[in-house]
Amino acid sequence: MSTETREVEELANREYKWGFVTDVESESIPKGLNEDVIRLISAKKKEPEWLLEWRLKAFRHWQTLVEPRWPNVTYAKIDYQDIVYYSAPRQKKQLQSLDEVDPEILRTYEKLGIPLREQEWLAGVAVDAVFDSVSVATTFKEKLRELGIIFCSFSEAVQEHPELVRKYLGSVVPANDNFFAALNSAVFSDGSFCYIPKGVRCPMELSTYFRINAIDTGQFERTLIVAEEGAYVSYLEGCTAPQRDTNQLHAAVVEIVAMDNARVKYSTVQNWYPGDKDGKGGIYNFVTKRGKCAGVNSRISWTQVETGSAITWKYPSVLLIGDNSVGEFYSVALANHRQQADTGTKMIHIGKNTRSTIVSKGISAGFGQNSYRGLVEIKKGAENARNFSQCDSLLLGDKCGAHTFPYIEVKNTTSKVEHEASTSKIGEDQIFYCKQRGLSAEDAVNMIVNGFCKEVFRELPMEFAVEAQKLLGVSLEGSVG
Amino acid sequence: MLEIRNLHAKVEDNEILRGIDLVVRPGEIHAIMGPNGSGKSTLAGVLAGRDAYAVTDGTVSFEGKDLLEMAPEERAREGVFLAFQYPVEIPGVNNSYFLKSALNSIRRHRGMEELDAVDFLALIKDRMKLVDMDQSFLNRPVNEGFSGGEKKRNEIFHMAVLEPKLAILDETDSGLDIDALRIVADGVNKLRRKDNATIVVTHYQRLLNYIVPDFVHVLVDGRIVKSGGKELAITLEEQGYDWVREGTDRVAVG
Numbered sequence: 001m002s003t004e005t006r007e008v009e010e011l012a013n014r015e016y017k018w019g020f021v022t023d024v025e026s027e028s029i030p031k032g033l034n035e036d037v038i039r040l041i042s043a044k045k046k047e048p049e050w051l052l053e054w055r056l057k058a059f060r061h062w063q064t065l066v067e068p069r070w071p072n073v074t075y076a077k078i079d080y081q082d083i084v085y086y087s088a089p090r091q092k093k094q095l096q097s098l099d100e101v102d103p104e105i106l107r108t109y110e111k112l113g114i115p116l117r118e119q120e121w122l123a124g125v126a127v128d129a130v131f132d133s134v135s136v137a138t139t140f141k142e143k144l145r146e147l148g149i150i151f152c153s154f155s156e157a158v159q160e161h162p163e164l165v166r167k168y169l170g171s172v173v174p175a176n177d178n179f180f181a182a183l184n185s186a187v188f189s190d191g192s193f194c195y196i197p198k199g200v201r202c203p204m205e206l207s208t209y210f211r212i213n214a215i216d217t218g219q220f221e222r223t224l225i226v227a228e229e230g231a232y233v234s235y236l237e238g239c240t241a242p243q244r245d246t247n248q249l250h251a252a253v254v255e256i257v258a259m260d261n262a263r264v265k266y267s268t269v270q271n272w273y274p275g276d277k278d279g280k281g282g283i284y285n286f287v288t289k290r291g292k293c294a295g296v297n298s299r300i301s302w303t304q305v306e307t308g309s310a311i312t313w314k315y316p317s318v319l320l321i322g323d324n325s326v327g328e329f330y331s332v333a334l335a336n337h338r339q340q341a342d343t344g345t346k347m348i349h350i351g352k353n354t355r356s357t358i359v360s361k362g363i364s365a366g367f368g369q370n371s372y373r374g375l376v377e378i379k380k381g382a383e384n385a386r387n388f389s390q391c392d393s394l395l396l397g398d399k400c401g402a403h404t405f406p407y408i409e410v411k412n413t414t415s416k417v418e419h420e421a422s423t424s425k426i427g428e429d430q431i432f433y434c435k436q437r438g439l440s441a442e443d444a445v446n447m448i449v450n451g452f453c454k455e456v457f458r459e460l461p462m463e464f465a466v467e468a469q470k471l472l473g474v475s476l477e478g479s480v481g
Numbered sequence: 482m483l484e485i486r487n488l489h490a491k492v493e494d495n496e497i498l499r500g501i502d503l504v505v506r507p508g509e510i511h512a513i514m515g516p517n518g519s520g521k522s523t524l525a526g527v528l529a530g531r532d533a534y535a536v537t538d539g540t541v542s543f544e545g546k547d548l549l550e551m552a553p554e555e556r557a558r559e560g561v562f563l564a565f566q567y568p569v570e571i572p573g574v575n576n577s578y579f580l581k582s583a584l585n586s587i588r589r590h591r592g593m594e595e596l597d598a599v600d601f602l603a604l605i606k607d608r609m610k611l612v613d614m615d616q617s618f619l620n621r622p623v624n625e626g627f628s629g630g631e632k633k634r635n636e637i638f639h640m641a642v643l644e645p646k647l648a649i650l651d652e653t654d655s656g657l658d659i660d661a662l663r664i665v666a667d668g669v670n671k672l673r674r675k676d677n678a679t680i681v682v683t684h685y686q687r688l689l690n691y692i693v694p695d696f697v698h699v700l701v702d703g704r705i706v707k708s709g710g711k712e713l714a715i716t717l718e719e720q721g722y723d724w725v726r727e728g729t730d731r732v733a734v735g
């Protein structure tokens with residue numbers, strides 16, 4: 001992408017946030033969860049009756065569930081009655097200039113190469129930006145509208161496009177899917193909605209939009225993406241800038257639907273606060289992400305770079321229903337200090353000639369524990385299904401751990417499943433070789449780690465790949481002497 | 482340029498270098514020969530700063546500075562280059578990207594401006610010619626999947642780009658075919674200047690026909706037991722190392 005296009009997009013995004021803010025008064029309700037709280041949330045959002053019912057049903061089911069203990073992570077018990085389930089978007093205290101911002105944060109921004117303007121925005125400095133760019137942004141939004149693309153907050157979609165929301169909400173991740181998905185269904189705050197009509201190719205990455213938007217996403221985020229027949233969209237969630245949030249528990253749900261010949265590419269960069277070196281604080285990131293290749297020749301790709309959070313529990317999956325449909329999962333997960341990551345994917349082959357690719361790169365450093373957990377399931381009718389999985393682990397130091405839990409269930413003999421796994425340690429030899437050429441230990445580690453992750457970074461939108469590389473470097477700082 | 486005095490070094494509990502003295506002046510080429518396991522790579526490694534080796538005695542000064550005090554990357558930035566006997570593979574890291582980062586960290590250290598993509602490309606295109614290297618090697622991961630000879634040639638390519646003051650070539654000739662040997666030697670000769678120096682570690686006199694040394698040293702059991710001009714290499718090739726070994730015994734006894 002040219003610098004100009006990029007600048008334009010950035011300006012556009014800056015404007016976009018004004019469009020995104022939903023009109024809620026800044027207030028919260030008391031801690032705790034019961035049916036009244038859910039009614040209140042729904043009422044505040046002026047939701048239709050069916051949606052309230054949907055939430056309540058999810059809540060009732062959630063009450064019958066117990067928190068999963070199978071992930072390879074440990075944490076103190078979460079008190080679900082000690083959480084505030086509704087609060088209006090936090091109003092950021094406006095600062096006058098970057099001088100007022102924590103220098104530590106600025107240093108990280110700089111390392112990530114975030115443009116000054118954006119730094120100001122991220123840090124909450126009052127930006128008296130040249131908003132004559134509004135016209136550019138409007139052009140963008142108009143372009144999307146002209147094409148019939150709907151891209152708005154989830155709440156807005158509930159008001160403006162209730163029939164679409166009702167049709168697809170819960171169609172991929174049912175409200176009773178699992179403990180955290182049920183919780184999310186009951187109390188979700190907001191999120192994004194994206195609808196690409198038949199035959200439309202979304203002309204821009206819905207990326208940088210979201211990147212700014214991500215700042216105010218709540219604890220229980222809900223995203224729904226629908227690509228109609230022949231549609232295409234590339235969607236990017238997250239932000240490389242450090243995301244601090246006082247909420248410890250994050251339980252998001254993302255659903256994707258791809259109809260005949262549709263293609264959805266979903267990329268995530270997750271950099272929530274990981275806690276300090278000793279494991280104090282940090283976000284628990286318990287996410288349910290699933291895509292449904294409903295149509296023939298449809299294709300859903302998940303690409304994720306997970307460097308943040310104290311605990312990550314996340315398995316972006318694809319249901320391969322349409323014949324010849326394709327599911328892909330490319331993942332880099334990093335666990336440094338006391339971080340714990342249990343992540344992977346599920347590829348469920350249902351249709352004929354369905355194909356899936358899994359490339360997982362786990363990096364462990366410090367006392368970090370990294371687990372890959374993946375399921376490849378070939379159902380009876382999945383003639384000639386193909387899967388290729390590759391799980392590589394890289395260890396920095398000898399106090400961290402890497403674990404692999406591949407599950408394979410094959411019920412059709414014409415299918416072919418391949419699994420490759422490797423574990424390697426960053427070699428002294430490699431680091432010495434780099435140093436001998438003049439590189440610092442830090443640069444050497446960055447280079448080796450980024451080389452290790454190359455196959456995944458390749459899948460990211462160009463400008464984001466560059467940031468993701470830097471992000472890994474920042475996250476690994478101090479892990480090798 | 483380089484002054485090694487009474488250098489002793491050990492690996493774990495084995496003393497490998499047992500009192501090395503060597504002086505290299507700008508513009509000179511020194512060849513070091515010696516039987517397997519005599520400590521040639523150890524010497525190269527100690528000079529480059531590999532931390533598997535512990536220096537137990539002696540001094541090394543490089544351009545008047547205490548080399549042993551410096552971290553390996555600092556030595557590299559000061560102009561010490563080691564062409565590895567066994568070049569290391571770095572999967573996924575593009576050869577030219579690697580070199581650009583290396584060159585720029587050296588330039589930063591020397592207070593020079595970093596090269597941008599365009600200037601760097603011009604530079605490496607020029608240097609590739611020097612070692613007759615195919616363009617395809619630029620975009621492949623560093624040494625990954627390179628043949629033995631290709632790795633050696635890549636080391637000399639690195640050297641050509643980084644332009645060290647002191648280059649130590651550890652058996653760069655082993656594994657090269659006849660043509661490659663000539664090309665690599667040619668490259669080294671073209672890079673030769675009044676203000677840089679080269680130490681060539683080799684087993685074969687053949688290389689020294691192409692890279693003509695000013696001095697030849699014979700390293701046996703961690704000591705330089707004999708030094709001479711280029712004709713010493715020919716004598717060694719004809720008579721083997723027993724001849725010098727006997728020589729040292731006599732010296733030791735007498």
Ligand SMILES: Nc1ncnc2c1ncn2[C@@H]1O[C@H](COP(=O)(O)OP(=O)(O)OP(=O)(O)O)[C@@H](O)[C@H]1O
Nearest residue numbers: 492493497515516517518519520521522523524533
């Ligand atoms: N890490 C190590 N641990 C134990 N012994 C070592 C180690 N590195 C080197 N040595 C020993 O030190 C001695 C010198 O090794 P060095 O590699 O310097 O020999 P060399 O002269 O380069 O031999 P060659 O001609 O075979 O390359 C050998 O006996 C070797 O086994």
Ligand SMILES: [Mg+2]
Nearest residue numbers: 521522523566
């Ligand atoms: Mg050797």
